[in-house]
Amino acid sequence: MEKIQQQLMKIRGLLDLRIFRVLLFLVLGLILYASMFTNVKPEKMDLRLFSIANQTVRSPVTISDKESTEKKREEAEDSVQDVYYMKKETNENRVDLITSIFDAASEVKKELQDQVNASTGTAQGQEGGNAGSTPSDKEIVDKMKGKLTEEVTRSISDSVLLALVSSSKEELSVAKDVTITAINTVMNRRIPADEVENSKRLVEEELKLTSMSSQLKAAVIELGRYAVVQNEFFDLEATQELREQAKESVEPAKILQGQIIVEENQLISREVFRQLELVGLTDNQQSTLPFIGLALLVMVMVIALYYYFHELKVSGDMKQNYLLLFSIIFILSIVMLKGISLLQQFEFSDLGYLFPAAMAAMLIKILVDDRLAILTTIILALCGTILFSENITSSLNVNIGIYIICSGLASIMFLSKQNQRMKILQAGMFVSLVNIIIIFALLFINNGHYNAKEYTFYFGGAFTSGIIAAILTIGLLPFFEAGFGILSTMRLIELSNPNHPLLRKILTEAPGTYHHSIMVANLAESACEAIGANGLLARVGCYYHDIGKTKRPQFFIENQMNIENPHDRLPPQTSKNIIVAHAIDGAELLRQYKMPKEIVDIAEQHHGTTLLKFFYHKAKQNGNEVREEDYRYPGPKAQNKEIAIIGIADSVEAAVRSMQHPNPEQIESLVKSIIADRLQDGQLNECDLTLKEMEIISNTLCETLKGIFHSRIEYPEITKQKVKQA
Structure with missing residues (x-):
C-alpha cells in the first residue's frame, strides 16, 4: 500500500502542472472514444443486387423513405373514387x-x-x-x-x-x-x-x-x-379535395433504426437494395460522420468534467487528489461497461442491466461530492446508450441510458445523510428495488411480450446490479481512502471509536484531557452544524486535538488532580515552551500514526498564533524584557471553519470550567468576549467565517454550555451524608 501511495503522490505532483492536467483529460477522452469506436463504426457487408444475404441486416439509422412515401400517396390518391x-x-x-x-x-x-x-x-x-x-x-x-x-x-x-x-x-x-x-x-x-x-x-x-x-x-x-337526361355530374373540386386529404393522411414512410431490411438467406431484390442504399449500407466509401459525431460527444463530456474541476472550490492539493481519484473510478467503470458490452457478441442480449451503475455514483458521492457523482452518472448513461447498442452500429440503446441514470441517482439520493458501511448495503438494496421498477416500466412501455424465464432474467439482473454495486463500493472504499488519504464520513466514524489506540492513550495517560476533549467536541459539533460546516469532522478532530498533552500530561491543569502545579516552580519561558509544544507534539504523533491530514491540521492549528497571556504577564512581572511574539503559539492560524470553531470551543470550555457556579449571563458574556478577542487578534483572518456565522456560533455555544452547566438542586446536609455513605 505504501508503494501505491508513493506512486499516487508522484502522479499528484505532476498534476500540479497544468499541462499534465490537460493531458489527463485528453487521456480520459481517448479512453472514452476508443471504448465506443467499434460501436459507431459502420459494418462492411457484401450486399449486391440479386445476391443472397449472408446475414440479417438491420438499419443503422432512422431515415425517411421518400420514394415509398410518394408511392403510398399515389396509391392512396388512386384509391379515392370520383365524387x-x-x-x-x-x-x-x-x-x-x-x-x-x-x-x-x-x-x-x-x-x-x-x-x-x-x-x-x-x-x-x-x-x-x-x-x-x-x-x-x-x-x-x-x-x-x-x-x-x-x-x-x-x-x-x-x-x-x-x-x-x-x-x-x-x-x-x-x-x-x-x-x-x-x-x-x-x-x-x-x-x-x-x-x-x-x-x-x-x-x-x-x-x-x-x-x-x-x-x-x-x-x-x-x-x-x-x-x-343525365342528372348526375362529376364533382371535380370535391374529388380533388378528397384526393388531397388521402395523400396527406399517409404517414411519411421511415426505415427505423434496428429495423430488419433483409433476412439471412433472403434475395436482395431491387426494393431491398434501394433501402440498403438509402441507409448507406451499400456505400463502398466508409462515412466519417459517425466518428465525427462520437468525437463531438466525447468532447462535450471532457469539457464538462474539465469545467467542474476548474470551478471546484478546494485547495490545489485536494483538487488534484479528487481529479486522480475520479479518473481511476471513471476508467474502472468504463472498462466494466465495455467488458459487459462485449459479451453481446456471443448472443447474450440485455446484459447491460447487470452493470453496477450505482458503484461509481456511490464512490464519488462518498469520496468527493454529489455534483461530480451526478455528472459521472450522466456520462456513464450516455456511454451505455452507445456501448449496449445490441450489435447495431451507429444506434443508441435509450433504455440502458435511462436505467443507468435512475440507478445512479437513486444511490446518490439514498446516501444523502449518513454514509456508514451498513448504509451502503442498504443503498444497494434500494438501488436494486429502483432497478427492478425501472426495468419493468421500460418493458411495459415498449409493450413487449416476454415469458416467465425472460422476466426472471430481468428481475435477477436488476437485483444483482444493485447488490454488486454496494459490494464493490464497500470493497474499494478502504483502498481509495488509504491510497489518497481521503477523510470520508465512514473513516471519521471509525476514528471516533473509543478503542482507537490514540484515544485509549489519551484516556489512560491524560484522563482530564480526554474529558476536556469530549466536552469541546460537543460544543464544536453543535456550532459547526448550526452554520452548515462539517460537524462530524469537528467532533472527531476534537478527540485528537490535544493528543500532544500525553507527552507531559501533569503540566496541564485538567490532569493536575491532588498534585502541585509544576509551573509554579518553573520560569515563564520554560512553561511557555511546554505548553506550546503540545500542539507541535500532537501533530507529530498524529503523523506517526498516519492520521488524515485534516485531523493533523486541527491539532496543529486550533490555537493559531494566540498569546499565552498568563505566562506572558508573569514574565513581565518578573521584570524581564519580553516580546509578545515569544509567547505566542507558532501557528499557523485556522485555515477553515471547523478548526476556527474548535479553537473557540476549546477556549470557551476551559474558561467556563474554571468559573465557580456560572450563570447564563456570565456564560454569554464570556463567550462573546473570547470571540471578540479572537477577532481582534486576527486569529480568524485566514478562514472564511462571516460575521453572521460568528453570531450563530456564539448563540449555539451559549445554548450548549447552559445545558452542560445548568444549576443543580442543593441537597440538604442529611442527604449529603447519606450520599457520601452510599
Missing part, C-alpha cells in the same frame, strides 16, 4: 319542360277550336254556306312550333305535336299526368351519363303499360324519353 353530385334542378326543369309542351298543346287545341267555331259561324251567315274548314296537319304543327323553342321542336317529331293536339281534352290530361309521373319516378334517381339510355327505357316501359290510343301512347313515350 358525383345529383343536380335536382335538372329534374324540375325537365318536368316543367314536358308540362309546358302539354300546356302548349292544350292552348293550340283551344285556339284551333275557337278558329273552327268562328269559321263555322261565318259560313252559316253567308247564304247558308258550308261549315268552317278543318285546319290541316301542317297548320297544327306550325302552331305548336310557334309555342315551343327551336331546340324543343328539333328534338320532338311533328307526329308527337300532332298527336297531342289531335287528342281530346280528357285524353290529353290523362296523358300529361301519366307522363309527368313516369318522368318524376325515373328522374328522382341518379342518372349518370352511361345510364341515360337505361333510364329512357324505364320511362318507356312504364308508359307502355298505360291505356291510351296507340298514336298518343307513341307520342308520350317519345316525350318521356326526350325528358330523361
Whole structure:
C-alpha cells in the first residue's frame, strides 16, 4: 500500500502542472472514444443486387423513405373514387319542360277550336254556306312550333305535336299526368351519363303499360324519353379535395433504426437494395460522420468534467487528489461497461442491466461530492446508450441510458445523510428495488411480450446490479481512502471509536484531557452544524486535538488532580515552551500514526498564533524584557471553519470550567468576549467565517454550555451524608 501511495503522490505532483492536467483529460477522452469506436463504426457487408444475404441486416439509422412515401400517396390518391353530385334542378326543369309542351298543346287545341267555331259561324251567315274548314296537319304543327323553342321542336317529331293536339281534352290530361309521373319516378334517381339510355327505357316501359290510343301512347313515350337526361355530374373540386386529404393522411414512410431490411438467406431484390442504399449500407466509401459525431460527444463530456474541476472550490492539493481519484473510478467503470458490452457478441442480449451503475455514483458521492457523482452518472448513461447498442452500429440503446441514470441517482439520493458501511448495503438494496421498477416500466412501455424465464432474467439482473454495486463500493472504499488519504464520513466514524489506540492513550495517560476533549467536541459539533460546516469532522478532530498533552500530561491543569502545579516552580519561558509544544507534539504523533491530514491540521492549528497571556504577564512581572511574539503559539492560524470553531470551543470550555457556579449571563458574556478577542487578534483572518456565522456560533455555544452547566438542586446536609455513605 505504501508503494501505491508513493506512486499516487508522484502522479499528484505532476498534476500540479497544468499541462499534465490537460493531458489527463485528453487521456480520459481517448479512453472514452476508443471504448465506443467499434460501436459507431459502420459494418462492411457484401450486399449486391440479386445476391443472397449472408446475414440479417438491420438499419443503422432512422431515415425517411421518400420514394415509398410518394408511392403510398399515389396509391392512396388512386384509391379515392370520383365524387358525383345529383343536380335536382335538372329534374324540375325537365318536368316543367314536358308540362309546358302539354300546356302548349292544350292552348293550340283551344285556339284551333275557337278558329273552327268562328269559321263555322261565318259560313252559316253567308247564304247558308258550308261549315268552317278543318285546319290541316301542317297548320297544327306550325302552331305548336310557334309555342315551343327551336331546340324543343328539333328534338320532338311533328307526329308527337300532332298527336297531342289531335287528342281530346280528357285524353290529353290523362296523358300529361301519366307522363309527368313516369318522368318524376325515373328522374328522382341518379342518372349518370352511361345510364341515360337505361333510364329512357324505364320511362318507356312504364308508359307502355298505360291505356291510351296507340298514336298518343307513341307520342308520350317519345316525350318521356326526350325528358330523361343525365342528372348526375362529376364533382371535380370535391374529388380533388378528397384526393388531397388521402395523400396527406399517409404517414411519411421511415426505415427505423434496428429495423430488419433483409433476412439471412433472403434475395436482395431491387426494393431491398434501394433501402440498403438509402441507409448507406451499400456505400463502398466508409462515412466519417459517425466518428465525427462520437468525437463531438466525447468532447462535450471532457469539457464538462474539465469545467467542474476548474470551478471546484478546494485547495490545489485536494483538487488534484479528487481529479486522480475520479479518473481511476471513471476508467474502472468504463472498462466494466465495455467488458459487459462485449459479451453481446456471443448472443447474450440485455446484459447491460447487470452493470453496477450505482458503484461509481456511490464512490464519488462518498469520496468527493454529489455534483461530480451526478455528472459521472450522466456520462456513464450516455456511454451505455452507445456501448449496449445490441450489435447495431451507429444506434443508441435509450433504455440502458435511462436505467443507468435512475440507478445512479437513486444511490446518490439514498446516501444523502449518513454514509456508514451498513448504509451502503442498504443503498444497494434500494438501488436494486429502483432497478427492478425501472426495468419493468421500460418493458411495459415498449409493450413487449416476454415469458416467465425472460422476466426472471430481468428481475435477477436488476437485483444483482444493485447488490454488486454496494459490494464493490464497500470493497474499494478502504483502498481509495488509504491510497489518497481521503477523510470520508465512514473513516471519521471509525476514528471516533473509543478503542482507537490514540484515544485509549489519551484516556489512560491524560484522563482530564480526554474529558476536556469530549466536552469541546460537543460544543464544536453543535456550532459547526448550526452554520452548515462539517460537524462530524469537528467532533472527531476534537478527540485528537490535544493528543500532544500525553507527552507531559501533569503540566496541564485538567490532569493536575491532588498534585502541585509544576509551573509554579518553573520560569515563564520554560512553561511557555511546554505548553506550546503540545500542539507541535500532537501533530507529530498524529503523523506517526498516519492520521488524515485534516485531523493533523486541527491539532496543529486550533490555537493559531494566540498569546499565552498568563505566562506572558508573569514574565513581565518578573521584570524581564519580553516580546509578545515569544509567547505566542507558532501557528499557523485556522485555515477553515471547523478548526476556527474548535479553537473557540476549546477556549470557551476551559474558561467556563474554571468559573465557580456560572450563570447564563456570565456564560454569554464570556463567550462573546473570547470571540471578540479572537477577532481582534486576527486569529480568524485566514478562514472564511462571516460575521453572521460568528453570531450563530456564539448563540449555539451559549445554548450548549447552559445545558452542560445548568444549576443543580442543593441537597440538604442529611442527604449529603447519606450520599457520601452510599
